[in-house]
Amino acid sequence: MSESPDKIERTEAEWRAQLTPEQYQILREKATERPFTGLLTQNHDTGDYHCAGCGALLFLSGAKFDSGCGWPSFMIPAESKAVVEHEDRTFGMRRVEVTCARCGGHLGHVFPDGPAPTGLRYCINSASLTFERAKQV
Numbered sequence: 504m505s506e507s508p509d510k511i512e513r514t515e516a517e518w519r520a521q522l523t524p525e526q527y528q529i530l531r532e533k534a535t536e537r538p539f540t541g542l543l544t545q546n547h548d549t550g551d552y553h554c555a556g557c558g559a560l561l562f563l564s565g566a567k568f569d570s571g572c573g574w575p576s577f578m579i580p581a582e583s584k585a586v587v588e589h590e591d592r593t594f595g596m597r598r599v600e601v602t603c604a605r606c607g608g609h610l611g612h613v614f615p616d617g618p619a620p621t622g623l624r625y626c627i628n629s630a631s632l633t634f635e636r637a638k639q640v
């Protein structure tokens with residue numbers, strides 16, 4: 504298995520210098536922002552969602568939906584290779600964690616209760632994302 508050539512590795516000190524304290528806690532220490540607090544939860548604009556750690560394209564606005572859960576929710580990643588899924592058994596639950604494939608940053612979890620056609624809900628911390636509005640044509 505070859506590693507992705509554009510994989511990004513930084514020391515924890517470098518991440519601390521680059522990220523805000525909240526982004527660091529979520530992306531690097533797997534914290535979760537409080538629900539309904541993220542700036543992008545209610546964002547309905549057309550555009551692309553990128554990793555706040557490394558800038559990788561992660562989700563498209565067309566896959567975003569209002570789940571009511573309090574975090575930005577997507578039916579599918581921009582590309583299947585953009586994210587990596589891991590079993591997470593912390594806090595006495597069995598969940599599937601989602602990380603950025605390029606920098607390893609923690610994004611959130613994916614749950615099997617999303618809308619058709621995928622049936623998935625990628626429940627992503629707003630602080631793990633940056634939004635790039637589509638250019639007007």
Ligand code: FE
Nearest residue numbers: 554557603606
């Ligand atoms: Fe990343």
